[in-house]
Each structure stands twice: as C-alpha cells, then as structure tokens.
Amino acid sequence: MKNVDYIIVGDGYAGLFFAHQLVKHQKSFVIFSESKKSASQVSAGVINPVILKKFTTFWKAQEQIDFLKKTLLEIESYIGQNYLLDAPIHRIFHDENEQRLWLKKSENSDLSNFLNRKIEQIEGVKNDYNTGKVNYSARLEVNGFFKGLLSFFETRDQLVNEKFDYSQLNTSKSSYKDFSFHNIVFCEGMGVKENPYFSDIAVVPNKGHHIKVEISESIPENITIKKKHFLFPTHDGLYFYGGTYDREQLHHFVDDSAVEQLINGLSEFYPYDFDVKEVNFGFRPTVKDRRPIIGKHFNYDNIYVFNGLGARGILNGCYFSKSLYDFIENKIPLDKEVSLERFK
Known part of the structure; x- marks a missing residue:
C-alpha cells in the first residue's frame, strides 16, 4: 500500500x-x-479580464491575472518553461457605436486598466472600424x-x-x-x-466547438484577434478559431451548425481562402x-x-x-x- x-x-x-x-x-x-x-x-487558453460582448469585467479579474503570472513563474522553476504567451487580444469593432462604447467604458474605474484607449488598425484582416486592445490579456500555450x-x-x-x-x-x-x-x-x-x-452539484454542461484552419494570407502572429470568436496561431502551424457556446446540443459528436457558425464568423473578417483541417469540441462545466x-x-x-x-x-x-x-x-x-x- x-x-x-x-x-x-x-x-x-x-x-x-x-x-x-x-x-x-x-x-x-x-x-x-x-x-x-x-x-x-x-x-x-485565452487569458482575458474583459467580457468582450458587453465590455465589462468580472469578480477578482486583476487579482486572478496577477496570481496566474506568479504561479506560472513558480511552475517554470521546476518545468523549465513559462507557458504564458504575450499575445494581447485585439477586439474588432462591429461598428462606430461599439468603438464609442469602448472609449466610454474605458473611463470607468473598474475598466480603465483593461480597455486601452489607443484605437488601432491591424493588417491582414477586415477591421473597418478598427480594434481595441485589452491590457493584461495574454494566452496560455495550452x-x-x-x-x-x-x-x-x-x-x-x-x-x-x-x-x-x-x-x-x-x-x-x-x-x-x-x-x-x-x-x-x-x-x-x-x-x-x-x-x-x-x-x-449544480454544474451545467456548455458545449464549445473550435476549428483549426490553414490560412492562405498571413496575419500578425503576436496578437489574439477577436470579433465573434478568437483567432490565433497554434504550435502546429495552423490557426485556432473558436469557441462556440451551446447549452442545448449536448450530444457527443460534432455539431455541423456550430462548424458553420465558426466558418461564417471567420469569413466576416478574414477575407481570404482558408481550409478547415480539424474540428474539436469539449464540455465546459458552468454554474x-x-x-x-x-x-x-x-x-x-x-x-x-x-x-x-x-x-x-x-x-x-x-x-x-x-x-x-x-x-x-x-x-x-x-x-x-x-x-x-x-x-x-
């Protein structure tokens, strides 16, 4: 024993x-x-202190991000590698109203640290109304x-x-x-x-799909792009795009409508050809x-x-x-x- x-x-x-x-x-x-x-x-693996649909933050956001950075340094001391990637989120604005809302919210005391007031244009994707950068955002190399x-x-x-x-x-x-x-x-x-x-216990499954795609025209690799979902490069040369949220279709196989939603979402701002190489899903335990x-x-x-x-x-x-x-x-x-x- x-x-x-x-x-x-x-x-x-x-x-x-x-x-x-x-x-x-x-x-x-x-x-x-x-x-x-x-x-x-x-x-x-996106680390994000802002709810990007409404431009709000959440309970203990700053404390959690600070604690994560400290913890990943402690893990590095025995693994020999830090898996935190400096790849800040750039949120593509859907229209001028969203851009104005971002700037207005950035004056709130709970959001001023997180919503960068410098509005930026990024190359290689369609962002007619520019993007806002989320300070303190990053990615874990999952x-x-x-x-x-x-x-x-x-x-x-x-x-x-x-x-x-x-x-x-x-x-x-x-x-x-x-x-x-x-x-x-x-x-x-x-x-x-x-x-x-x-x-x-009161956990409810929330099914999330993501796709991995091969893109035909390059985009910046040191950022995480977000419109409806997140887009960023992965370790295998492909790009991750996802993920969806679904509390209804909880079967254990790929949902074609979720894949279609992702393809349409990516096409909105990536105007070039891409090939879907992989589809994955998982069930988040939500409360x-x-x-x-x-x-x-x-x-x-x-x-x-x-x-x-x-x-x-x-x-x-x-x-x-x-x-x-x-x-x-x-x-x-x-x-x-x-x-x-x-x-x-």
Missing part, C-alpha cells in the same frame, strides 16, 4: 493547478488521468502546458493513466486500490456527473452564478470537490487552487461565493 497526502482525480486546469499547490508545499500526491482529452486540453506538467508528474510516478473507479474507493479506510490517502480531491469537470459523491464550486463533502471529512470553472478555467483553476489548499491544510474558510455550502 502506497501512502500519499492526496489523490487528485482529473487532469484539467483544476487538477493541475491544485497539483502545483501540492508541489509547492511538498505534499505527496497522485493524479488519476484518463486518456481522453479534457475540455481544458482543447480550450483556447498544448505545452499540459504536456509539460503531465510528463513532469509521470517521471515522478505521480501520474496514474487510468479512469478512476468509484467502487474501489474505501471511505472508512481512506484507501483506493493500492493507495492510502489523507485527502482526495475530485476535479473532473463534467465527468462529475458520474461521481456518486458529487453527482448532484448559474458563474462561480466555481469548491468544498468538502457533507458526510466525509477528507473528500473534496473543485469544479465549475466555466469558460475562465485557467484563471479560476489557478486562483482558487490556493483557496482550496488553504481550506484543507490551514482551515481558512472558503469565500462564500465559491463554497459548496452555498447550495446546502
């Missing part, structure tokens, strides 16, 4: 950022990782982040590549198969619906009040959940991993806005 401080179930942003807290505090752990890609692993961290944990025998079998969890002995543990944290995204301990769900099981003292990160998985996963660690190890209460207790 191998004794560990923690078992983490799930290898998305919640699981890996929590694992980083354990590395930092020298706790022993294993991560149970299924072979299929999580919604996190097919996400865009493929590298997951490969780098998962390989690091694998070399240290901290990665178990198999689906977690709930029937093998012995709650009275705090054991699972060949492991005994002090705490177990479930970070499963929509997989939580199969989890007998937390299947009733009605747009707050993560973090907490301890109501009947078991060492079983925890970290879920509901929604479309801001990177920021929520990173920032609240510390809240969960402090809650378990230092008995610091969770913020009521993210605590599982709010649904009791």
